[in-house]
Amino acid sequence: MKALGVQSLSVSVDSRFVHKIWQEEELSKMVDGGVPFPMLSDQGGRVGQIYGVYDEAAGVNIRGRFLIDPDMVIQAMEILSPPVGRSVKELLRQIKAFQHVRETGEVMPAGWEPGGKTLKPGPDLAGKVWKVWKPGQ
Numbered sequence: 001m002k003a004l005g006v007q008s009l010s011v012s013v014d015s016r017f018v019h020k021i022w023q024e025e026e027l028s029k030m031v032d033g034g035v036p037f038p039m040l041s042d043q044g045g046r047v048g049q050i051y052g053v054y055d056e057a058a059g060v061n062i063r064g065r066f067l068i069d070p071d072m073v074i075q076a077m078e079i080l081s082p083p084v085g086r087s088v089k090e091l092l093r094q095i096k097a098f099q100h101v102r103e104t105g106e107v108m109p110a111g112w113e114p115g116g117k118t119l120k121p122g123p124d125l126a127g128k129v130w131k132v133w134k135p136g137q
Contacts, residue, residue: 001037004095008037013048013060016041053079067094069102109133 001008014022019039028034040047048054048061055062065086067076075098080086097108106118109129117133119125125132 001095004092004099006095009040010035010037011040011042011047011061013042013045013054015043051077065091067091067098069098109135111135 012019016039019041023034023039042048042061045054045056045059045061048064051064051066053062053064054060063080063082063084063086065076065078065080066074069075076094078086093113096114097112100118101107104118106120108116108118112118119129119133
């Protein structure tokens, strides 16, 4: 993430002590050196409530991912129930896409991958996307 100029944070209702043990006993065995970003404690779920992921009945934050741009605007979010894992590949694709849009004003068609064709929005493109882009390009 550092190479992309992105700051990553994780937030859960667990205490910093639980995070420390989880990092030492679990995460460090899955990721060389453990998770390389801060794990923040949201005891009481206030941050989770603000982002709409706090499950009050269970007292936990549901898994959510938020891409927030330098202007502090949420550009993308994904909420997943606990049984479904997240995709780091998709997260990286989205970060690169939003960075490209911010730098160039171009937009990504459906299925875009880094290095793929982008589109320059404007009156000349309206109603003619089909002429310059086909799915899978």
